[in-house]
Amino acid sequence: MARDLQSLLTDIERKGLENDAAETERARKYLNITKDTGELLQVLVKTSGARRVLEIGTSNGYSTLWLANALGPSGMVTTLEHNPHKIEEAQHYFLQAGLAERIDIMQGDATALLTILTTPFDFIFLDADRSAYMTMLPDLTRLLASGGLLVCDNAISHQQELQPFMNYFIQETGFDTALVPVGKGEFLIYKH
Numbered sequence: 001m002a003r004d005l006q007s008l009l010t011d012i013e014r015k016g017l018e019n020d021a022a023e024t025e026r027a028r029k030y031l032n033i034t035k036d037t038g039e040l041l042q043v044l045v046k047t048s049g050a051r052r053v054l055e056i057g058t059s060n061g062y063s064t065l066w067l068a069n070a071l072g073p074s075g076m077v078t079t080l081e082h083n084p085h086k087i088e089e090a091q092h093y094f095l096q097a098g099l100a101e102r103i104d105i106m107q108g109d110a111t112a113l114l115t116i117l118t119t120p121f122d123f124i125f126l127d128a129d130r131s132a133y134m135t136m137l138p139d140l141t142r143l144l145a146s147g148g149l150l151v152c153d154n155a156i157s158h159q160q161e162l163q164p165f166m167n168y169f170i171q172e173t174g175f176d177t178a179l180v181p182v183g184k185g186e187f188l189i190y191k192h
C-alpha cells in the first residue's frame with residue numbers, strides 16, 4: 001500500500017537536511033528544494049494543467065514526488081539524473097509513494113539526454129549543474145511547449161551565476177519571466 005505522501009515528504013526533507021549538514025562531499029549531498037518550493041511547484045503544475053513534466057536533477061526524488069503528485073494519474077514526469085545511487089534511492093521513494101508508474105527516470109548526463117528528447121513538455125523544472133544551463137538553453141527552449149512553463153531553482157541563492165541564463169529569456173521576445181522569492185528563488189519562464 002502507498003505510504004502517506006505528506007509524511008514521506010517530511011521524512012525525506014528531514015533526512016536531506018541532516019545528510020547535507022554532515023556530508024562534506026558535494027556529490028553526496030541531496031540539495032533538495034525547500035518545502036515551500038514544493039508547494040509552489042504543486043500549485044503551478046495544477047493550475048497550468050500540465051500533463052508532461054520534465055525535471056532536470058532528480059537527486060533522491062524529493063521534488064519529483066511533488067511534481068508527480070500534482071500531475072495526477074494522467075500525467076507523466078520524465079526526470080534526468082546521472083548519479084546511480086541517488087536514482088536507486090529515488091526509485092525506492094517513488095514505489096513507497098505509489099507514484100512510480102507516472103515517473104520515468106533517465107540515467108545519464110542531462111545535457112546529452114536533452115538532445116535526444118523530441119516531444120515537447122508543458123512544464124520543465126531545472127535544478128542540476130548550473131554551469132551547464134547555457135549549453136542546455138537551446139534544447140530547453142526547443143523542448144518547452146508553446147504555453148508551457150520552465151521553472152529554474154536557485155535563481156536568488158545563485159543569482160550572479162544564473163544571470164546570463166535569465167537575461168537570455170528576459171531579453172528574448174516570445175517569453176514572459178518572473179523572479180519569485182520562494183525557497184532559493186524560482187525564475188519562471190513562460191513561452192508564448
Ligand SMILES: C[S@@+](CC[C@H](N)C(=O)[O-])C[C@H]1O[C@@H](n2cnc3c(N)ncnc32)[C@H](O)[C@@H]1O
Pocket residue numbers: 030031032033056057058059060061062063064080081082083086108109110111127128129132
Ligand atoms: C540540486 S540537486 C536536485 C535536487 C532535486 N531537484 C530535489 O529537490 O530533490 C541536483 C542534482 O542534479 C544532478 N546533476 C547535476 N548535474 C547533472 C547532469 N549534468 N546530468 C544529470 N544529473 C546532474 C546531481 O547529481 C544532483 O542529484
